[in-house]
Amino acid sequence: MRRRVLVAIMTVTTIVVLLFAVPLGFVLERLLDERSVFALEHRVDLVARNIDLTDTTDLPDASEFPIGPEQFALYDPKGARITGEGPDKIAVADFEADLQNRTREMGPNLVSTLPVMSGETLLGYVRGQRSLATIDAATKQAFALLISGILCVLVIGWLIARRLARTIAVSTQVLRGAAVRLGDGDFITEAPTTGIMELDEVSRALATTAHQLGELIDREQAFSADVSHQLRTPIAGLRTALETELAFPRDDHQTIVRESLEDVERFEQTVNDILAFARSERNSSATTVDVTEAVRDIHHRWSSKFVSVGRSLTFDSGTAHFHAIGNQQLFSQALDALVDNALKHGAGPTTLSVEADDCAVTIQVRNSQTAGRATELDADLAGGPGNSATTGLGLALCRRLVNAQNGRLLVELHQPNPTVRIVLLQV
Numbered sequence: 283m284r285r286r287v288l289v290a291i292m293t294v295t296t297i298v299v300l301l302f303a304v305p306l307g308f309v310l311e312r313l314l315d316e317r318s319v320f321a322l323e324h325r326v327d328l329v330a331r332n333i334d335l336t337d338t339t340d341l342p343d344a345s346e347f348p349i350g351p352e353q354f355a356l357y358d359p360k361g362a363r364i365t366g367e368g369p370d371k372i373a374v375a376d377f378e379a380d381l382q383n384r385t386r387e388m389g390p391n392l393v394s395t396l397p398v399m400s401g402e403t404l405l406g407y408v409r410g411q412r413s414l415a416t417i418d419a420a421t422k423q424a425f426a427l428l429i430s431g432i433l434c435v436l437v438i439g440w441l442i443a444r445r446l447a448r449t450i451a452v453s454t455q456v457l458r459g460a461a462v463r464l465g466d467g468d469f470i471t472e473a474p475t476t477g478i479m480e481l482d483e484v485s486r487a488l489a490t491t492a493h494q495l496g497e498l499i500d501r502e503q504a505f506s507a508d509v510s511h512q513l514r515t516p517i518a519g520l521r522t523a524l525e526t527e528l529a530f531p532r533d534d535h536q537t538i539v540r541e542s543l544e545d546v547e548r549f550e551q552t553v554n555d556i557l558a559f560a561r562s563e564r565n566s567s568a569t570t571v572d573v574t575e576a577v578r579d580i581h582h583r584w585s586s587k588f589v590s591v592g593r594s595l596t597f598d599s600g601t602a603h604f605h606a607i608g609n610q611q612l613f614s615q616a617l618d619a620l621v622d623n624a625l626k627h628g629a630g631p632t633t634l635s636v637e638a639d640d641c642a643v644t645i646q647v648r649n650s651q652t653a654g655r656a657t658e659l660d661a662d663l664a665g666g667p668g669n670s671a672t673t674g675l676g677l678a679l680c681r682r683l684v685n686a687q688n689g690r691l692l693v694e695l696h697q698p699n700p701t702v703r704i705v706l707l708q709v
Contacts, residue, residue, distance in 0.1 A: 284447045284448060284450075284451040285447075287443070287446070287447035287450055287451065288440075288443050288444055288447040291439070291442075291443035291446065291447065292436075292439065292440055292443055295435075295436065295439040295440075295443065296436065299432055299435055299436060299439075303428065303432050306428065307425065307428060310424055310425070310428065311421060311425075314417070314420060314421045314424060315417075315421075318392060318412070318417045318420075319385050319392070319394070322352060322385065322392060322394045322410055322411075322412050323385055323394050323396075325348065325350065325352050325354075325410055326352075326354070326394045326395075326396045326408055326409075326410040327396060328348065329347060329348065329354050329408050329410065330396050330398050330408045332346075333346070333356070333398070333408070335356070335398050335400075335405035335406045336400055336405065343365050347366060351412055351413070351416050352410050352411065352412045353366070353367040353368065353410065353411050353412075354366050354367070354368075354408065354409065354410045355367055355368030355408075355409045355410075356406055356407070356408060356409075357372055357374075357406055357407040357408075357409060358406050358407075359374070359404045359405065359406055359407075360374065361373065361374040361407070364406065366409070368409050368411065372395065372407065372409060374407070387414065388411075390413060390414055390415065391411040391412060391413055391414060392411065392412050392413075392414055392417060393409065393410070393411045394409070394410050394411070395407055395408070395409045395410075396408045396409075396410075449477065449478065450478065450481070453478060453481045453485075454481070456485075457481065457484060457485060457488065460485070460488055460489075460492075461488065464488070464491070464492050464495070468492075470492070470496070516545060516549060517549070519545070519587065520542060520545045520546075523538065523541065523542070523545075524538065524542065554611075569607075569608070569609060569610065570605050570606070570607065570608075570709055571605065571606045571607070571608040571609065571610050571613045571687075571706065572603070572605055572610070573604045573605060573606050573613070573636055573643050573645060573706070574602070574603045574604050574636060575603075576610065576613055576614050576617065577597060577617065577634055577636055577645060578597065579614070580614070580617050580618060580621055580634070581595060581596075581597040581634055584621050584622075584625065587625060588625060588632065591625070593625075593629075593630065593631060593632065594631045594632070595621070595624075595631075595632050595633075595634065596631065596632070596633050596634065597633075597634040597635070598635065602638075604636050604638045604643045604708075605643075605708070605709045606642075606643040606689075606706035606707060606708055606709060607687070607688070607706060607707040607708070607709055608687035608688075608689060608706050608707075609686070609687055612683045612686055612687055613683075613687065613704075613706070615679075615683055616679075616680045616683035616684050616691075616704060617645065617647075617704065619677075619679050619680045619683070620647045620677075620680055620702050620704070621634075621647060623677065623702075624647055624649050628649035628650075628700065629649065629650065630649060630650030631649075631650050632647065632648065632649050632650075633646075633647075633648045634646070634647060635648070638708060639708075640708070641707065641708055642705050642706065642707055642708055643705070643706050643707075643708050644703050644704070644705050645703065645704040645705075645706075646701060646702075646703050647701070647702045647703075648699050648700070648701045649699065649700045649701075650699060677691075677693065677702070680702075680704075684704055684706075687706060688706075688707065689704060689705055689706040689707070690704075690705045691703070691704060691705075692705060
């Protein structure tokens, strides 16, 4: 790739330089020719101004002509040479109709002839010549400088093209490596800065994509772990109920079917709620939560499970109804996870209570004691090695659910009566 970029840049540079250099060469040659003609005519004009041909007895000699690469000569009105270097005779017929300076190439020289006038009287001619070889030498020198400039431009262009090609090639290889790592599951991709705006934009887009994919994978993994935690106990309960029905069948066989369908509906609702949370579909849609009704429903569903293990779950609802800002489904899932933890890892009676002040509503789950697993509960809350994906403890899940509703989860695991509180903003 580096070679292709270098060849492409140098090809474009060479074409552009030639497109400018070739016309410039023609223009330069014409300007130099015109400059030579103008310089010769100017020198001839100076000679004509500085000599006096009116006194034929005192004509100037060659020593009075200016010193330089030009050669000058004086001629009488008939074209015969009086003094200076030049041919003995010049043709004056060309000046009879128009007494103007005439410049032309004659053999190896550039010749300029100027009539000298006194009023309307022709006194003679001043003739100057300059070797075309000296003019060509000056032209060649100018072309040499032009070609040197072209070569310098091409060398500079090659150096710049080489550096740019190396930068593009290395940056492309870095982007390729980042894309390969992204395909291998490495979602921590930093955006390398190359100084090339387009490549930097691609790099930033790749980093953004990697970050989004990483968040998506994390959400899907969290969804799998959360669903596993939330469904493990209900599925075990459903299995026990079905096995009990097989061992001790009741007269009405539809009873177990209806109860199982209710459990399946709760399973489906649980999956939908957690999936919506994992995909961040409900995080920004805060509504009103009927806290009292939600806690009463949790108490109704879990009371029988506590009784089956010789424990009690109490809830003193009173007459007050409390409402908070949050999401009804997410709140129910969070409270469900706390009661499940209390059943699995607590001991003795468990109490549900709801309190409210001017700003917040607090839902409290209190155990009379723990079953000696406070260390695992701490690890689960921190999302560490003992998280819900491995131990079945749901405090980490509960914290995410509560935080999604702009609430707080307060945990006191090492108190005589371990307590977990959910605090939501009051409506």
